[in-house]
Amino acid sequence: MQSIDRTQTRPAAALGPAAPAALAREVRGLVLLPGDAGYDAECAGFQLAGPHRPAVVVGARCAGDVAAAVRFARGHGLPVAVQATGHGRSAATDGGLLISTGRMAGVWVDPAARTARVEAGVVWGRVVEAAAPHGLAPLNGSSPGVGVVSYTLGGGVGGLARTYGFAADHVRSVDLVTADGRPRRVTAERDPGLFGALLGGGHGLGVVTAMEFALMPVARLYGGQLVFGGERVDEVLAAYLRWTRDVPDALTSSVALIAYPDLPQLPEQLRGRYLVHVRIAYTGSAEEGERLVAPLRAVGPRVSDDLREMPYAASHTIHRDPSEPHAYDGDNALLGGVDAAALRRVAALTGPAAPVMCVVQLNHLGGALAARDTAATAVGHRDARYALRLLSPLPGDAPEAGRAAVRALHAEALAAVAPWRLGRSVNFLFGGHGQRPDAAEVARSVHGADEQRRLADLRAAHDPENLFRFHPAAAAGRASAGA
Structure with missing residues (x-):
């Protein structure tokens, strides 16, 4: 070709x-x-x-x-x-x-059908709030301020992921304006090729104006955080790997390593400390949740432990993501497995002695994330068992000046898990990765070469003038469509 x-x-x-x-x-x-x-x-x-x-x-x-x-x-x-x-x-x-699209903020919940319809500018907190009175929950991410549409187009891995799968797996319809300026409603029945490419393929095929998706019958969770001092990082990581081998699909979790700077705007209990946060979201009973987390508590004393039963509307308190805008860059690796020695290397590179601050998060995948029809969407690497995510703040006064140091650190840390690396998640690529010298490789790492060619062909058919090119996956268009 x-x-x-x-x-x-x-x-x-x-x-x-x-x-x-x-x-x-x-x-x-x-x-x-x-x-x-x-x-x-x-x-x-x-x-x-x-x-x-x-x-x-x-x-x-x-x-x-x-x-x-x-x-x-x-x-x-x-x-x-x-x-x-x-x-x-x-x-x-x-x-x-x-x-x-921030002004397009309509949310409609159909409790009988267990669905929600949202306009393009809606954030997850609005959907959680609208669904909660009906005992329902969306497959939202950890931050209530993140936009529904972009998150879902990238796949969407949240607190219910191992129980119900990717947010993209539960979309019913997408309202889209294509490059010809024509509005259209896309469903799996009307246009399965375009529908599947939108979900997990990210952007580059048009502008989504609305989306309808299923809601889950979840009204409460057992969850929260176990926080350990950084001196126990190796023990926690080893215990976490053992623990995630056989926990039930109803339990979704992650572990985060954060060396907090000594800044006055941070809470006293975080300022200047290196901490290990284990985040838990379990849809079973609190009693069973207590039994399941016992091996983690056995690692040793915690700095804090707030595991509890909570209404789903409080699920954002599990991760406590920052709400203030800031400059940052991030990369990730989807892993078929990993060992404790590799994670110790990542921790050593990114901890308090690192040249730049780095937030490290290891998400446990599997369960329903791996169980769906892989042909129905463009979500890649469903067989991944973990996602390793790296994010670093950039200097607020000159963000570009710090990007090279951040990316060098991220590359070195990700090299430690290279033997298990399957690819990347497009949802956790932060910064201008589409402009990197190796942007085509980055794009192929999200979907694989065959899927990337299919997406490139669809983009060429629906957007021949390359109107929608501001996305990492569009970098594949730099290569031959037949390569």
């Missing part, structure tokens, strides 16, 4: 004042240009590194606004980026068109 270069769009047409004015008459939301009041706020997101600097911003209020923005971008040769919250921004648009 002939090589296809999808890194370029046709040259952008010059934007005189008449063009944005005409677009503003077509949309209900905002149209902003550089220098306009509100432009910087509309471009900002949770990720402060690499901010968007588009030629035009459309603050969409409805699907019609999104369609008008896409038609405008196509007509003027502008690449399109989309942002709801900006947590997982993979690449910033410079001179293109940014569609900001």
